[in-house]
Amino acid sequence: MKKIEAIIKPFKLDEVREALSEVGITGLTVTEVKGFGRQKGHTELYRGAEYVVDFLPKIKIEIVVNSAHADAAIEAIIKAARTGKIGDGKIFVMPVEQVVRIRTGETDEAAI
Numbered sequence: 001m002k003k004i005e006a007i008i009k010p011f012k013l014d015e016v017r018e019a020l021s022e023v024g025i026t027g028l029t030v031t032e033v034k035g036f037g038r039q040k041g042h043t044e045l046y047r048g049a050e051y052v053v054d055f056l057p058k059i060k061i062e063i064v065v066n067s068a069h070a071d072a073a074i075e076a077i078i079k080a081a082r083t084g085k086i087g088d089g090k091i092f093v094m095p096v097e098q099v100v101r102i103r104t105g106e107t108d109e110a111a112i
Contacts, residue, residue, distance in 0.1 A: 001096040001112065002070040006061045007033070008081040008089040013059050019080035020063065023072045027112075029062040038086060058089065064096055064112055 008016060013030065020028060034055035065073050074091055082088055101111040 001064055001099065001108070002067050003062065003064050003094045003096045004070065004073055004077070005092040005094070006077045006081065006089060007035070007058050007091075008061065008077070009083065009087065010057055010059050012081045012083070013061075015080040016061060016077055019076040020073060023076045024069065025063055025065060025073055025076075027063070031060045031062070033058050033060045037090070056087065064099060066109060066112065 006016070010032075017028070034057055036054065036056055061077070063073060070093065074093065077091055098108060099111040100107050104111075
């Protein structure tokens with residue numbers, strides 16, 4: 001099993017969710033986060049004063065999938081989240097040792 005964490009632009013969330021649904025991913029966790037990479041933030045003007053926004057709003061999506069479905073999920077995220085501009089995000093893939101569904105006690109593949 002694999003855990004896939006994707007950091008994307010907020011306005012791409014619906015497209016990514018739909019793309020994941022099309023490849024059979026039914027559950028995901030979404031968190032509003034802030035951060036920066038190569039963009040290093042940006043400057044904005046407010047009431048005539050310029051100020052620096054260091055941390056940009058992003059969305060973190062977390063899914064756990066069977067290892068056989070990981071590549072399809074990653075490709076779906078890439079296609080849906082890509083704008084071609086700086087700040088499109090990152091995808092992190094990690095192994096998952098065990099999953100337990102709290103309600104039923106099911107484990108591993110049955111718990112996904």
